[in-house]
Amino acid sequence: MSRAHGILAEYPTPAAAMAAAVRVRDAGYSRWDVHTPFPVHGMDEAMGLKNSPVGWFTFLGGLSGYTGGMLMIWFMNAYHYDIVVGGKPLFSGFYAFPVCYELTILLGAFGSILGMLILNRLPRWHHPLLSNLRFAQVTHDKFFLVIECDDVKYDEARARALLQAGADHIEMVEDD
Amino acid sequence: MSAHAPTDSSPAYSTTTPPELQRVPLVLGQRSLGWISDKISSIVEGDTPRWWWYAFIPSFLIATLGFAAIGYMITTGIGVWGLNNPVMWGWAIVNFVWWIGIGHAGTLISAILFLLRQKWRTSINRAAEAMTIFAVMCAGIFPAIHVGRVWYLWYPLPIPNGNDIWPQFRSPLLWDVFAVSTYFTVSLLFWYMGLIPDLATLRDRLRVQALRLTDPAAKFINKAKQALYGFFALGWTGSNRHWSHYEKMYLLLAGLSTPLVLSVHSIVSFDFAVSQVPGWHTTIFPPYFVAGAIFSGFGMVLTLMIPMRSLFKLEEIITERHIELMCKVTLATGSIVGYAYGMEFFIAWYGGSPYELYAFKNRAFGPYWWAYWIMVSCNVISPQFFWFKKVRTNMVAVFVLSIFVNIGMWFERFVIVVTSLHRDFLPASWGHYGPTWVDVVTYVGTMGFFMTLFLLFIRFLPLIAISEVKGVTPQADPHHELGGATREGARG
Numbered sequence: 001m002s003r004a005h006g007i008l009a010e011y012p013t014p015a016a017a018m019a020a021a022v023r024v025r026d027a028g029y030s031r032w033d034v035h036t037p038f039p040v041h042g043m044d045e046a047m048g049l050k051n052s053p054v055g056w057f058t059f060l061g062g063l064s065g066y067t068g069g070m071l072m073i074w075f076m077n078a079y080h081y082d083i084v085v086g087g088k089p090l091f092s093g094f095y096a097f098p099v100c101y102e103l104t105i106l107l108g109a110f111g112s113i114l115g116m117l118i119l120n121r122l123p124r125w126h127h128p129l130l131s132n133l134r135f136a137q138v139t140h141d142k143f144f145l146v147i148e149c150d151d152v153k154y155d156e157a158r159a160r161a162l163l164q165a166g167a168d169h170i171e172m173v174e175d176d
Numbered sequence: 177m178s179a180h181a182p183t184d185s186s187p188a189y190s191t192t193t194p195p196e197l198q199r200v201p202l203v204l205g206q207r208s209l210g211w212i213s214d215k216i217s218s219i220v221e222g223d224t225p226r227w228w229w230y231a232f233i234p235s236f237l238i239a240t241l242g243f244a245a246i247g248y249m250i251t252t253g254i255g256v257w258g259l260n261n262p263v264m265w266g267w268a269i270v271n272f273v274w275w276i277g278i279g280h281a282g283t284l285i286s287a288i289l290f291l292l293r294q295k296w297r298t299s300i301n302r303a304a305e306a307m308t309i310f311a312v313m314c315a316g317i318f319p320a321i322h323v324g325r326v327w328y329l330w331y332p333l334p335i336p337n338g339n340d341i342w343p344q345f346r347s348p349l350l351w352d353v354f355a356v357s358t359y360f361t362v363s364l365l366f367w368y369m370g371l372i373p374d375l376a377t378l379r380d381r382l383r384v385q386a387l388r389l390t391d392p393a394a395k396f397i398n399k400a401k402q403a404l405y406g407f408f409a410l411g412w413t414g415s416n417r418h419w420s421h422y423e424k425m426y427l428l429l430a431g432l433s434t435p436l437v438l439s440v441h442s443i444v445s446f447d448f449a450v451s452q453v454p455g456w457h458t459t460i461f462p463p464y465f466v467a468g469a470i471f472s473g474f475g476m477v478l479t480l481m482i483p484m485r486s487l488f489k490l491e492e493i494i495t496e497r498h499i500e501l502m503c504k505v506t507l508a509t510g511s512i513v514g515y516a517y518g519m520e521f522f523i524a525w526y527g528g529s530p531y532e533l534y535a536f537k538n539r540a541f542g543p544y545w546w547a548y549w550i551m552v553s554c555n556v557i558s559p560q561f562f563w564f565k566k567v568r569t570n571m572v573a574v575f576v577l578s579i580f581v582n583i584g585m586w587f588e589r590f591v592i593v594v595t596s597l598h599r600d601f602l603p604a605s606w607g608h609y610g611p612t613w614v615d616v617v618t619y620v621g622t623m624g625f626f627m628t629l630f631l632l633f634i635r636f637l638p639l640i641a642i643s644e645v646k647g648v649t650p651q652a653d654p655h656h657e658l659g660g661a662t663r664e665g666a667r668g
Contacts, residue, residue: 014652023415026579037209038373038647039419040654047416052424058432072334076342086348097352098443102358105436109429110361113369122419123410136384138414139377139643141209151650154204166660 004096005128005175006148009163014040015142023162031151054109054115061111062104069100088127128175185385202296202648204492209646213377216640219488224381234628242621245614246321254324256614263597263609268322270589271619273444275315280437281473282308296501298644299494303365304477310629312360314622348446355443362436366429373643376412379405441465455535455596466517471509474502482575493640496569503562503574510559531601544595547587554584
């Protein structure tokens, strides 16, 4: 059974897609998105998106890398099996620092990537738009705006009118 | 402010840049957005060029030979190498430091130039990052086999050994294990994250191409490729909500890779500097190693890019301006390296340690004088030619000079490792070192391994970041006329 996923409008230029995004934002829709071959400057503002919180994931990753590293080295070299080497202290933040520095970066990077994937709900194996042939141009040179039918404000005729200006083509996308 | 009086159709100030101040565009020929993906994807989609096989088969054979030499070393013992008392670190460590240094240019291009908003990086960052990953793989082979008994390779991991003893974190060698493995992991992830939108491009192109196919075998291959590229594209739809998080993540990874790349070669230099050996025990090592690493890495990037851009006809994307800019970075870092050589000598004299002074006199005029002077002529003199625009825009000259940089930097590592070790404090323990055929075959083998991986990369993955190059063209700017902006809102 196929049902409608949303209404898809195709634009030839980033400026046309951005103008449409401003209109859709101002109309108060919530379940909609712009799809572009590359990140378009100013599109976040045009869509009314807030600053991405990925940085918090990075921070948590980095913090756990540093503290985890320090704890690990203290546990291994000064607590669980302590061996004096060259009369040096069993634990010192100085000799432990290079390893913890690297672990901060390593876990910070894991955090950033994980944060991006979680916030984007990726990976996903299926998306209704990926079955639409016209939409294949999204990674080539076309710009798309999609309003989903699930949006509470959704009304086909009104959405069509809103997307009309500057669009090359408008069609409904099925979810099969 | 322009001198002419404003009319009602034009703004009060001039919006056009005078011709002498205009920069050469990053993509020549006013190409469309679609042209960029067609051009770069066609390298992956088209037939394998004949020259690719001519390059791949010898590379693969050399790599196999190298691994055979490693197998011979492991089964026979480390004595098949030229290592002996007092030179316990020979070609293996020289090669390790050389390869890992080469990797640094890739991260500099992908991370540091990204933070500095150098838009020209987009044409070369993908291939340079691939170079980093493959160079670090080659580098990693050497310390791994240098332990002699490779079955104890897990000892530096944070796991207790049979006697419940943990690794010893006071040792710079252990710092190095963490630095290099973090460097490899983060570089690989950074590279893969950049690939996601381009893998989606290849997936979507295959979907369109499938419509034209009738042969069931060709249809099946197309489906398999779609599945493979699609799997690694993670279901990317180019959504702006996704781009928003993605760009933030990319910026953060660049921000993390910058201190990472600076720390990796610093920690590699600690392997030497933390010891007491004259010639190694110096504080200049971390910055000197980092500058040398970037210098050698740019040498290798130029060596790879110049043939690549002409073989694949990519002169409009990797333009002369890109090559010139890379030459300038090579000149700058090469001059820093030259300064470091001078400073080392000055401190050896000024520091007042007779052993240190001897180590440096021995470097320049001792039994290994030839290695020292090859290093100086390749690293200090050859980049100075890049002061001249005539040289920077002559591709043959740049290619030849880049080879000299690669040779010079290998000799720098040789000079540091071997000449410092072969004569230290006690004349009774002095010795001489020379490699055996196994050393040579192993080193040449890693070059074959590197080329094998690089050739596979340019055959199966987009070797230029498609989405990023599109992003720096004027057509991508919604405030530019070519990006669809109306006259009133347009920037010149």
